[in-house]
Amino acid sequence: MATGTINVSVENIFPLIKKFLYSDHEIFLRELISNATDATLKLKHLTAIGEAKGVKYGNPHIEVKIDKDNGTLHIKDQGIGMTKDEVEKYINQVAFSGAEEFLEKYKDSAKDSGIIGHFGLGFYSAFMVAEKVEIITKSYKGGTAAHWTCEGSTEFTLEDAEKETRGTEIILHISEDEKEFLEEGRISELLTKYNKFMPIPIKFGTKTETLPKPEGLTEEEEKDYKAETKEVDNIINNPNPAWTKAPTELEEEDYKGFYRELYPMQFEEPLFNIHLNVDYPFNLTGILYFPRLGQDMNIQKDRIQLYQNQVFVTDNVEGIVPEFLTMLRGVIDSPDIPLNVSRSYLQADGAVKKISAYITRKVADKLKSLFNENREDFESKWNDIKIVIEYGMLSEDKFFDKAKSFTLYPTVNDTYFTLEELKEKIKDNQTDKDDKLVVLYASDKDAQHSYIQAAKDKGYQVLLLDSPIVPHLIQKLETSEENISFVRVDGDHIDNLIKKDEEQISKLSDEEKEKVKEAFETVVPKETYTVQLEAMDSTASPLIITQPEFMRRMKDMQKTGGGGMFGMGNMPDMYNLVVNTNHELIAEILETKTKKKQERLISQSLDLARLSQGLLKGEALTNFIKRSFEMIK
Secondary structure, eight states: OEEEEOOOSSTTHHHHIIIIIOSOTTHHHHHHHHHHHHHHHHHHHHHHTTOSTTOOOOSOOEEEEEETTTTEEEEEOOSOOOOHHHHIIIIITTOTTSHHHHHHHTTTTOTTSOOOOOSTTGGGGGGGTEEEEEEEEEOTTOSOEEEEEEOSSSEEEEEEEOOSSSEEEEEEEEOGGGGGGGOHHHHHHHHHHHHTTOSSOEEEEEEEEEOOOOSSOOHHHHHHOOOOEEEEEEEOOOSSOGGGSOGGGOOHHHHHHHHHHHOTTOOSOOSEEEEEEEOSSSOEEEEEEEOOOTTOTTOOOOOEEEEETTEEEESOOBTTBOGGGGGSEEEEEOTTSOSSOOHHHHHHOHHHHHHHHHHHHHHHHHHHHHHHHOHHHHHHHHHHHHHHHHHHHHHOHHHHHHHTTTOOEEBTTSOEEOHHHHHHHHTTTSBOTTSOEEEEEESOTTTTHHHHHHHHHTTOOEEEOOSTTHHHHHHHHHHHSSSEEEEETTSSOHHHHSOOSOOOOOSSOHHHHHHHHHHHHHHSOTTTEEEEEEOOOTTSOSEEEEOOHHHHHHHHHHHTSSSSOTTGGGSOOOEEEEEETTSHHHHHHHHOOSHHHHHHHHHHHHHHHHHHTTOOOHHHHHHHHHHHHHHTO
16 A cells, blocks of 8 residues: 655645635535546547557446435446556545546547536545545556545555456445535535536436336236336436537427426427527537516516536626627537636626627628528517617627617507618608608507607607517617607697607787686696697697606616716606697687686696696595586686
8 A cells, every 4th residue: 555645836725626626615626526537538539540559448337426324425327437556646646637638638639528627626526525535546547556545634645455347436435515416406406507408417216106007908917007116227317418410410390399308397388499600710519599578677586597517506697698688598519618717707707708799790691591581480580689689789780780670669559660661661651851861669558558659640660679688779779870860749749759840820919828828837747847838739638748758868878877867867857848829729718708717727727738648646635536526616
């Protein structure tokens, strides 16, 4: 038996591992199974290139086993194994798993071997949860097996051992304060989380399987038939997940099946998927899914899972995936993304920037092809995907340029236009006297019904733009497009929204208009309403409440973050009360002799206007109803 001292440059490596290497001690299992996978894939590669003469690769698996009585957790592989000298080299010199050296040696042929070789201190993470670790290993080359033992200090023992088969078994003597890792449920949870798609089958105990019913049973046999069961290995992973296959190998049902595998508690089918596959200038594969998103910008992010050679790394992909796409779901697998680094590092990393740009381009191309191939289907899905597209247009200039060709602008009549189609459709009727194209939009069909109707009566198109980031988006569109403005349909009375050369003549003289204004300003609360007199069609409403586009847009932008003027979101709502001087009710108010009756008519008219806009609430609504009953007695 040999004894010695582990060759580490920092003596306190073990306290460092226990406390600071990873914030989550559970990572140890990912590390050890990654090493076992590497050991197995190395053997596969060597047998494939004829360097492991006389060795049969077979169908190896990795086994994870709990021995509660002895307080141990075992990870056992049937891979390449190690000689005593290799244990000395790879374990005692903290040379990690040796994967990088292997890849360097076989760099020409091992490019696609799947060897992980990226996971930090690998084996030594075992000491985060174990007070003592043993390795029993036998090389595929034969010879004597080796038995290495260490109790969490720099001292170790290394001796010969009895082991019939090749491969490595790691035995963790779990520390007193880490006993959770001896619970079957906890280990099962970790294997599912980190190793669900590892490329080598992982066995964890057994399970009972019902055998299929034999065919051709007689009626009598059918009556007496009892289902038979058998114990089989419980393989917890799918070694060949959909993203590792070529798109030509997969049908639509395969993509849906993989989505259900990723999100077993998600009952809604995804709308469509995007298969990512690139090997230059970086390596990346994956499948992204568009779920049904609707209007909710607060949907749960962190649903895209990042893998490295089929090993789960994180579901926080900010900095790697453009932010607007973090609302999607799916998997990205790349060996070129650095692990365990800060977000600011990721944002500065050249490879990560290229990956982010590639994903953005790929998503834009897919959306464009869906739009071109089946516009009707694309329109039917628009409300479920628009939040991602609109957010992307706001946050990524390259996506904005590509998205112009497939971004849709629905009208209140449920027709859809691209921006170019819309401009062509409305240019003759909705160009104002200054030659500016005015796009009218509503955010709520019911609440803004009377304004929408007034616009329709003029033959105008009204868009329905109701997602929470619309104020930001139209601000960007007005900046990027020439001679166009977006105005919400309740921003002013319709003749003022699209000003033409013709002007309505007021039936009231200037003196009469001044009297009307004074009468209204006596009754109407100044802190909320600004009284404006306008000559409109006599059939239009006597009073219209509008909210100036600029003020309302800035307040809306501040609600959804950014864009608003400082403090504007906290300002009280201000409205214009537009009085139609050509309406007979206004003439009647002017001619009313008693001040009390005049004030009551103005109050009633104001409340009717407020009621039509959903602005009449609480005590004001109670008073209005009471007053209305008194008036019709």
